[in-house]
Amino acid sequence: MSSRISGAIMKSLGSIRRSFAPWKDADARPYIVFENVTKIFGDFTAVDDLSLNIYEREFFALLGASGCGKSTLLRMLAGFEHPTSGRILLDGQDLKGIPPYMRPVNMMFQSYALFPHMTVEANIAFGLKQDGMNRADIDTRVKQMLDLVKLSKFAKRKPHQLSGGQRQRVALARSVAKRPKVLLLDEPLGALDKKLREETQFELMDLQQDLGLTFVVVTHDQEEAMTMSDRIAVMDKGQIMQVATPAEIYEAPASRFVADFIGSVNLIEGRVMAKEGTRAEIDSAHGFKLVTTNGAPANEGETVWLSVRPEKVQITHEKPLDASFNAIEGEVWDIAYLGDMTLYNVKLDDGKIIRTSVVNDSRHVDKPFTWYDRAWISFAPDSGVTLTR
Template identity: 55%
Template sequence: MTSSQVIDMQSSTAAATKEVPLWKQDGAEPFLKIENVTKMFGEFTAVDNVSLNIYKNELFCLLGGSGSGKSTLLRMLAGFESPTSGRILIDGVDMAGIQPWKRPVNMMFQSYALFPHLSVADNVAFGLKREGVGRSEVKKRVAEMLDMVQLGHLGKRKPNQLSGGQRQRVALARSLIKRPKLLLLDEPLGALDKKLREETQFELINIQEELGVTFVVVTHDQEEAMTLASRIGVMNNGVIVQTDEPHDVYEYPNSRFVAEFVGSVNLFEGQVIQDEPDSVRISSVEAGATLYVNHGISCSPDQVVHVAIRPEKITISHNRPNQSENCLQGEIEEIAYMGSLSVFKVRLPSGKEVRVTQPNFTRDMGERFTWNDKVFLFWDEDSSVVLTV
């Protein structure tokens, strides 16, 4: 092997190591450590013994419904609330007793909280001026930040002269200009319409990658979390019930709650009739069929479980497939044409309703279906997940 080949191999190995995210690297030190944090309001437990590690430069999303505890947890990170018990460490420093303005943290609120009487540039510069930063330095950093959020030409305008998306970017620039180690974002895109929200999500990702600041985003929007996050922590009743990368949260939910909360899912209750190390068979009255999954589970004999299958994993056809398991029969009750896909609601003989989505690859929509059609629904053995909780 030549010396150039050795160098190329070393470079490839280094690149591969660099691409491994910190949370998958043995011994990697978390940038933000939440250790057994509980928050009580009287007798009500808003956050219940939460432990979580978030790593440097990560864009982490806390995803949950109203009352799940996600915003309370965010406020404790910011210092607006104090934990009843437990510890929060940022960059190795215990935040106990440290006031919000002394933390290496900034927070962007859902309302943006811009000063209406100040220009865009003065809104962004506000924090620097309060710290006594020199005028020339303020001017330079404001210009750089406004250029980064593509608002350099609007520095003299007032907030009421901007669109919702532009105000959102002003708030982001103001939050980032003091170069915090950690930026907390509370429902940052909630006030935007759907199209603008989708566009801004990618802008937010690009800005985060460019600056290398650790972001923690609170949202109730599953699609937003899936688009933005390097990892997602799903919260329910004050507890983080699953922490994973977006793909794993969606494809491998660890409970019925996560499966139903993140995306759309069909759940079939059934009883385990065959449990092998690498597969399981489930008899389901709801489905009217035997369901086969090619992965093993940990369960007791004859345990009642739920089989989760996403709507897009199901094939719908007028013709009977060449398989007896994972094959259902039903009648189409509802059809919705959504442009890029069509949604079918199929009623099984048991009364169970199954949701199926089919992408519209071509203009003629392929095999045509209409209301009251008798159809077959089927899927591959590796497309579903068995849930025991």
């Protein structure tokens, strides 16, 4: 079978944004390397013996809650902070002792930090003038940047005459005008409303592709990281919990922390009673038995947690006919209608809540559920992921 045909029929763990994946190539050299980096502020360890590789032209996201160390990591790469121990390398060069203004990186802040008294084109040209570029080349570069972010007709306006999304694009144009090797973005879309943020996410992705730069973005917004990035590093307490593609993070979390941090999830505790290959029978702590075909990490007798996403759980009035499905009866406890989908919280007899989400692909529902209805929730054996930690 040819590699083309073989690749076409191979199953992917979730959707993929693009085929770009240098981290799968054993011969590929990382572009940015954090090597056993630790950063301590007084008695607080912000980054704890962290190692990470990022590749050239990658759109990489550092994701985590406030205080997890993601912004500190970004600031060390920019040169605004220095590691207490460890090394940071960019394109093979150790960045130790190199001041921020001499590093081939540029940083875009959440506040955008535009000069209010300058026009759009003057803001974009500022860094180029500081570098001593001649006037003709500055004019050419500024025009290229304005065309790139589609703001040519706003060149003479001041920042206060622009919308939030337009100001964001000016800040972006100014950041890439100097053509850095790496663009660092610290919560770049945090000041935008939801609709504009969603639109700008795709603009950033397209721009990164056009420029061919390496983007490293810090965010606490899971949806933002999942939408834009090639890979995500989920951080907690100065350490990396998992590095993977968005689909792998969502469909195959490495731990309960990652599963719970990314999206909504049902975590069902139990003990492995029987194991054969990847198939495992689990006696749950809630009085029912489960079967999973994703039980590879667990051993017989071990306590595990079965992670099941709400969209993989079905809700029905009657017990499913397919005997292979895991089926549990409960009571509809909460309902949230979101337009495109409806969320149901089903309360089991021991009080455990299982969440399911149903896509509203029809305007009418034949037998709608309402509060306190008895209902069956079920999911296929391959829908859950077994976690041992």
